[in-house]
Amino acid sequence: MSKKINKVLKKNFTFDKNKSTTEDLIIKASKSISLNGFCVIENLIPKKDIKAIREEIINAQSKSSKNIKKIKSLIDTKKLSEKKLLERGDIELRSVGRLGRPSKPVNDIIWMPKYSKYLANKTIVKLAVKMLDDQIRIAQLHPRIIPITSSEDESKIVIRNDLLGLPRIDKGPVSTRDWHTDWPHDPSAYGGENPDENVGFVRSPYPDVVMCLVLIWYFNDIDEKSGGTWVLPGSHKDQRNPRGPSDKIVLTAPIPGEFQIKAKAGSVFIQDSRLWHSAPMHNYGKNKRVAVVNRWCPWWLSINEFAPKSRFNNVCRPLSKSEYLNLPNNLKPLMKHLCPDELDTFQKPLLKKAKAAALRTRWAYQKLKKTPYGLRNINSKIKIKKKII
Numbered sequence: 144m145s146k147k148i149n150k151v152l153k154k155n156f157t158f159d160k161n162k163s164t165t166e167d168l169i170i171k172a173s174k175s176i177s178l179n180g181f182c183v184i185e186n187l188i189p190k191k192d193i194k195a196i197r198e199e200i201i202n203a204q205s206k207s208s209k210n211i212k213k214i215k216s217l218i219d220t221k222k223l224s225e226k227k228l229l230e231r232g233d234i235e236l237r238s239v240g241r242l243g244r245p246s247k248p249v250n251d252i253i254w255m256p257k258y259s260k261y262l263a264n265k266t267i268v269k270l271a272v273k274m275l276d277d278q279i280r281i282a283q284l285h286p287r288i289i290p291i292t293s294s295e296d297e298s299k300i301v302i303r304n305d306l307l308g309l310p311r312i313d314k315g316p317v318s319t320r321d322w323h324t325d326w327p328h329d330p331s332a333y334g335g336e337n338p339d340e341n342v343g344f345v346r347s348p349y350p351d352v353v354m355c356l357v358l359i360w361y362f363n364d365i366d367e368k369s370g371g372t373w374v375l376p377g378s379h380k381d382q383r384n385p386r387g388p389s390d391k392i393v394l395t396a397p398i399p400g401e402f403q404i405k406a407k408a409g410s411v412f413i414q415d416s417r418l419w420h421s422a423p424m425h426n427y428g429k430n431k432r433v434a435v436v437n438r439w440c441p442w443w444l445s446i447n448e449f450a451p452k453s454r455f456n457n458v459c460r461p462l463s464k465s466e467y468l469n470l471p472n473n474l475k476p477l478m479k480h481l482c483p484d485e486l487d488t489f490q491k492p493l494l495k496k497a498k499a500a501a502l503r504t505r506w507a508y509q510k511l512k513k514t515p516y517g518l519r520n521i522n523s524k525i526k527i528k529k530k531i532i
Contacts, residue, residue: 246461
């Protein structure tokens with residue numbers, strides 16, 4: 144994409160938290176997500192804290208990887224029961240609190256206390272509420288680190304299967320892509336045809352509703368050389384899908400109109416889950432590209448109903464009660480559903496509207512009682528706009 148077009152796009156989708164009021168920022172960001180499918184908000188994390196959080200995230204990914212490796216080893220070699228696994232003190236495994244469901248590795252947030260202070264940033268929460276619903280949840284959260292590209296990585300193609308058995312590109316030529324949409328608009332549904340791992344997906348044609356916001360928090364400057372995420376602006380409104388079996392798209396190849404996100408450390412990239420995007424294959428920067436990915440959903444989205452035997456997917460990795468209580472207070476409502484020892488309840492904004500609706504209902508019945516025969520024409524001015532088919 145030309146520098147001129149990139150500059151225009153940057154103007155339209157990149158916003159600085161320090162240069163706008165919260166209200167103005169939310170209006171601009173929500174408009175960009177609606178039109179382009181994404182936006183970038185800069186300066187969400189102060190510069191003085193970025194280095195420490197970056198190191199924390201690198202350590203968190205290492206701890207998480209080692210923990211999963213140890214759990215897999217114990218299951219494969221000792222074939223321990225769920226009870227025995229949960230009793231071990233050398234792994235971080237948590238019950239999901241549902242009969243018949245396997246326990247899961249602990250949520251990665253426990254290793255990111257510095258980052259957790261910024262996750263429920265007031266601007267981000269208000270934007271998510273505006274785009275999704277009055278009550279929202281963080282369904283997934285994990286570090287995403289891209290190492291520095293070496294000369295031998297440039298043309299080597301390395302394809303590995305992930306923990307659920309689906310192919311993942313680790314290395315490839317500069318032109319390699321991995322176009323996809325995110326859950327719940329991912330037709331591979333993480334588990335493919337495996338009913339034990341499939342999390343479900345929304346079928347096409349998609350309703351024009353934002354069902355999930357995917358956030359990528361960057362902890363070093365990113366651009367086309369240093370691990371910028373590939374995006375295809377406006378693709379969230381397209382009824383095709385890169386992984387759609389009948390849509391004739393080669394998801395591993397470039398697509399006209401694509402470009403890479405450019406953002407400063409401390410920024411967050413926010414996208415509609417329908418947006419076609421791809422992780423970069425290369426990082427020619429001086430440092431690892433360190434980021435944290437999370438998925439924010441409305442309360443009504445079925446985020447953990449399927450994949451009944453999945454232990455290692457990223458969906459709703461749980462927390463113990465003490466881990467939940469240690470979260471920052473503003474983050475607790477967004478992650479309460481991850482703690483089986485806590486009853487997830489509706490929050491004040493939704494309850495306030497429910498109260499108003501109940502009062503309106505009572506008022507209408509009282510009016511009927513007072514004038515049982517006087518309401519016949521009271522709704523005469525209410526007109527439904529007819530759609531001609």
